[in-house]
Amino acid sequence: MPVITNIEDLRRIYERRTPRMFYDYAESGSWTEQTFRENTSDFRHIRLKQRVAVDMDNRSTRSTMIGEDVAMPVALAPVGLTGMQTADGEIKAARAAEKFGVPFTLSTMSICSIEDVAENTSKPFWFQVYTLKDDDFMRRLFDRARAAGCSAIVVTVDLQVLGQRHKDLKNGMSAPPKLTVKSVANMMTKVQWGLGMLGTKRRFFGNIVGHAKGVSDPSSLSTWTAEAFDVSLDWDRIAQFKKWWGGKLIVKGIMDAEDARRAADIGADAIIVSNHGGRQLDGAVSSIRALPAIIDAVGDRIEVHFDSGIRSGQDVLKAMALGAKGTYVGRAFTYGLGAMGEAGVTKSLELIHKELDVSMALCGETDIHNVGPHILYVPQGFG
Numbered sequence: 001m002p003v004i005t006n007i008e009d010l011r012r013i014y015e016r017r018t019p020r021m022f023y024d025y026a027e028s029g030s031w032t033e034q035t036f037r038e039n040t041s042d043f044r045h046i047r048l049k050q051r052v053a054v055d056m057d058n059r060s061t062r063s064t065m066i067g068e069d070v071a072m073p074v075a076l077a078p079v080g081l082t083g084m085q086t087a088d089g090e091i092k093a094a095r096a097a098e099k100f101g102v103p104f105t106l107s108t109m110s111i112c113s114i115e116d117v118a119e120n121t122s123k124p125f126w127f128q129v130y131t132l133k134d135d136d137f138m139r140r141l142f143d144r145a146r147a148a149g150c151s152a153i154v155v156t157v158d159l160q161v162l163g164q165r166h167k168d169l170k171n172g173m174s175a176p177p178k179l180t181v182k183s184v185a186n187m188m189t190k191v192q193w194g195l196g197m198l199g200t201k202r203r204f205f206g207n208i209v210g211h212a213k214g215v216s217d218p219s220s221l222s223t224w225t226a227e228a229f230d231v232s233l234d235w236d237r238i239a240q241f242k243k244w245w246g247g248k249l250i251v252k253g254i255m256d257a258e259d260a261r262r263a264a265d266i267g268a269d270a271i272i273v274s275n276h277g278g279r280q281l282d283g284a285v286s287s288i289r290a291l292p293a294i295i296d297a298v299g300d301r302i303e304v305h306f307d308s309g310i311r312s313g314q315d316v317l318k319a320m321a322l323g324a325k326g327t328y329v330g331r332a333f334t335y336g337l338g339a340m341g342e343a344g345v346t347k348s349l350e351l352i353h354k355e356l357d358v359s360m361a362l363c364g365e366t367d368i369h370n371v372g373p374h375i376l377y378v379p380q381g382f383g
């Protein structure tokens with residue numbers, strides 16, 4: 001086993017161990033993938049200020065996100081088909097998050113259902129919803145999340161229509177995977193993955209099985225999205241979800257200050273500045289570039305969270321310094337999961353935590369709450 005020192009090491013192992021169609025599903029952006037790439041590369045334009053001769057004892061990355069205690073301000077983002085990256089992937093990721101003391105967000109498009117995850121964990125998790133046309137089904141999803149003890153819902157608002165990812169179309173990506181000569185030949189080389197899949201019954205979208213009846217090809221993400229998602233979603237509908245749910249609600253997918261104000265107006269508890277990891281509007285600015293203007297607009301009214309492009313503890317530190325109150329990782333934990341299951345997710349969280357802690361200290365801060373713009377050199381265009 002190679003020595004794993006960073007998230008990129010996990011990505012390489014993940015690539016070797018995972019069937020091509022699922023690796024490509026995660027490691028891609030829409031169209032030209034410009035936004036996907038800039039989400040990570042733009043972090044490098046932001047530089048940190050080194051400070052010295054500061055007492056570095058008693059450091060803490062502990063904080064809160066929507067009032068919940070977190071060991072560090074890093075949650076696991078909702079990632080569809082996590083249970084195809086490795087068997088029972090959502091349960092494994094949720095367990096790793098729980099042990100580490102960070103929130104886990106279950107996607108609507110998960111393989112393990114809300115109930116599967118609740119039965120196999122002991123702390124409340126967050127549930128992400130996509131807005132479907134079918135109101136009855138939406139209410140049932142909320143009821144199921146409530147019955148499972150979920151402590152927040154995350155309403156994703158940037159995917160009413162699906163950005164095209166060329167690789168998924170070329171691979172015929174589906175769950176369970178379609179059996180073609182090419183896909184079977186590829187899957188046969190992924191022994192550990194295959195044995196795991198043979199050992200589980202969870203191979204279809206666990207939250208939507210009841211709903212997928214009547215949709216022409218429920219195993220295909222793009223077909224199901226096109227037929228079931230509500231393209232007329234507006235702020236009134238999101239406000240209605242807040243009423244139905246009655247608890248904490250986070251709006252995910254905000255890239256514009258006016259949209260951030262609308263989310264604050266309807267009483268959302270937090271927003272996530274996110275471009276869906278570069279998977280939706282290709283050509284959009286990177287998420288980290290959009291963050292400062294949104295903090296200026298609503299930072300004093302609503303908790304602003306951040307995702308898209310985080311691959312290290314330093315990325316977390318930079319987002320926090322620009323004003324985010326919490327962050328999420330999508331691919332960074334998925335690489336760990338596909339590489340080494342639950343232990344890999346733990347490893348990815350450990351790597352991020354260690355780098356966050358040490359970098360914060362080298363910037364002269366010992367408490368994550370004191371991290372602010374003063375630790376940054378911010379170039380023009382970042383606010």
Ligand code: FNR
Pocket residue numbers: 025026027039077078079080081107108109128156252274275276277278279307308309310328329330331332
């Ligand atoms: C996602 N994302 C996502 N978001 C969401 O609200 N519901 C979902 O089902 C999914 N599914 C999904 C699958 C995969 C494979 C990826 C990579 C991402 C977006 C995700 O929550 C988050 O916004 C991004 O992953 C953040 O970017 P990074 O951390 O992956 O760069």
